[in-house]
Amino acid sequence: MCKPFMVGDQQVGWVWPGVEKHIQRFPDVFMVEDKQVSLCPSLQMYEERTARVQEVMVKLREEGEFIALKGWRDEMYEVFHQRSSPPVFRMERTATALLGVKQYGVHVNGYVEHPQKGPLMWIGRRAKNKSTYPGKLDQVTAGGFTAGLTAQEVLVKECAEEANIPQDIALTAQPAGAISYFYEDERGLFPEIQFVFDLKLPLDFQPVNTDGEVSEFYLWDMDKVKEQIAQPDFKPNCAMVVLDFLIRHGHIHPDQEPRYLQFLENLHKTLF
């Protein structure tokens, strides 16, 4: 069973048993109790918490036990209770999986309204050399938050890098909600929230990848999109973002889809 990971009285993550037994060796940083794991209450300041957690993670990395820590990126990630509250400390991005820290991102549904064919959606295929989900189908563009950027700034940046979408077009993207879900893999636990935007692209626009992260783009009708998101070829969270689009835009009908409410429940998990 995972235990809530607390900073003061606020939950900021989930600790799974395989991690718990390692971090309890550092009782001046992590306090492991019956029902929760806390950052030691003696660590009151943002910079002190950051430094002490980092020491533990560097040590665990040296010991080589955790796959997540082999992907060390030297990129710091802010840890929040909620995005609207101040961060409580920051930590190496790849180590967040060990503490089940909530991750935020921005996903963009790029679509066109074709006068004859109806709505079509741009789908990207991830480059074969990407470290996560190589070769899988993906949104036209998506990205994680970089400290200090707004959702709109992340969107404009990723639109430019991943699909060469100019800023004036990117800024027409409409926010349309968010999805939230848990997943786990060999690296750890990922409670994630993705802010979702719908971007209507001009009919003659052709996305072009500029950062080497996408190998190809396809323009598919909704039947093809529906068929593909049910296949393992699709990156799972991107398939969820597309499913949310299909539901919001009336391409799935509650009277025809027995799993309609189940889909919605899975798109909106309560993380903590």
Add this chain to the structure above:
Amino acid sequence: MCKPFMVGDQQVGWVWPGVEKHIQRFPDVFMVEDKQVSLCPSLQMYEERTARVQEVMVKLREEGEFIALKGWRDEMYEVFHQRSSPPVFRMERTATALLGVKQYGVHVNGYVEHPQKGPLMWIGRRAKNKSTYPGKLDQVTAGGFTAGLTAQEVLVKECAEEANIPQDIALTAQPAGAISYFYEDERGLFPEIQFVFDLKLPLDFQPVNTDGEVSEFYLWDMDKVKEQIAQPDFKPNCAMVVLDFLIRHGHIHPDQEPRYLQFLENLHKTLF
């Protein structure tokens, strides 16, 4: 603390303590345990369960203890684990609040796209003599499921009765998801799921109430709508349906609304 109400291994409701102490007087119908309340496993058949639960409810009604039972409607409501599974028994609609049975409905956002003023939404005011939420602001039309009808059939029926929307227009409504939430009042506990439809109405269309349930209709711009849903004058679940519309259509921006994710979480509660 509420306990799950089970039929076999499927949860179909929630029983609150004030109800528990009454129904445990009927041990051949309800089995009250530490962590749950079950329908007696000896009751295996739909008709037998229906008859035995009805006997208990009639008895409780005679005793006059529960406000909910004073509103007895002689209208039977199907009890499901999920809407996609077969019903497990049926019971008097107003008694469902005692067993916290999930209720389903269909809510319609009626809007127009005005060439100068932008999007406008039709808002109804409930008649002063309605038994629930008299005089409160409401969707253009909404209604609960009647046994055997699809969401689309409920929608067409309510569009005609509450707003005189002809069937050919009602059928253009787009399904756009569902919201789920709990509320409680003096009658009991209500876990509810509302299927949400967006209906773009012609510019010159004027809704007219035909069943006496709506006293007036207003056509408001999105700023006015936003302002009003935060007021106690709005029926709470209708305000949630409108909030969902505002989020889905980009009228609320995650960078400008600190409660954005909190709103989404509250629109999508896991009921059971």
